[in-house]
Amino acid sequence: ERQHAVEVNSRSHLTMDELIDVLQTAKDESVRDWAMFVVCFRHAFRSAEVASLRWSDIDWANGTLSVRRLKGGMFTEQPLFRTKGSPVLDEVAALKAWRGEREERPGNPYIFTTQKSATHIRRETVSRLFHYYAEKTSASRVAHGKKPVPESCWHVHILRHTRATIMANTKGIDIFDVKALLGHTQIASTFRYSHHDQRKACDEAERSIVEALA
Secondary structure: OOOHHHHHHHHHOHHHHHHHHHHHHHHHHHHHHHHHHHHHHHOOHHHHHHHHOEEHHHHHHEEEEEEEEOOOOOEEEEEEOOOOOOOOHOOOHHHHHHHHOOOOOOOEEOOOOOOOOOOOOHHHHHHHHHHHHHHHHHHHHHHHHOOOOOOHOOOOOHHHHHHHHHHHHOOOOOOHHHHHHHOOOOHHHHHHHOOHHHHHHHHHHHHHHHHHOO
16 A cells, blocks of 8 residues: 555656556547647657647658757657557547647647637646546546556656656667657756666676677
8 A cells, every 4th residue: 555655656657558548538528638648748748849839840741740849959850650559649640630620720820729829728728638637537547446547647747758768668779769759958868767777787787798708
């Protein structure tokens, strides 16, 4: 029980199972919110970055998205992601579904809009909505006999943390590729997502010596 309480208050990323459940909850209620959070996860966006996206940032013909990072990050072009076998993670399908459903707003170039706003959705609204879906998903999981979503993961920045953590801890992926995806200018900012195993690190260090002596 104590271990569960620690996890609830300290975990800094979602499991893939939790991520899919949160995105499904959003999809069941709002196509816009589903698309927004899929894009946010796929490109490891901060709330303000996803809120300010414009339709002109998407190159449908080449399947790419122009990514502008805040906090001195890089400007990059990334592919629009599709994942076979997991429709809720399909960024292209989500964006096309939202484009087909949203009301035309002449003069408003932003992707994620609201009925009240003349421009784009506010970053505070993005954060509030994610908290709502995470909490709702957590309650639903408990009702179905599954573990709740930790309260430490009820903030939208967790999507960025989750994208980076999954990638950084997947065997064979270069940490510099994680850096590029996140738009970090300093590699030190990226290393915090890599949960290194000390025993494995020592084993690898010893292996390098053995190979050097061979």
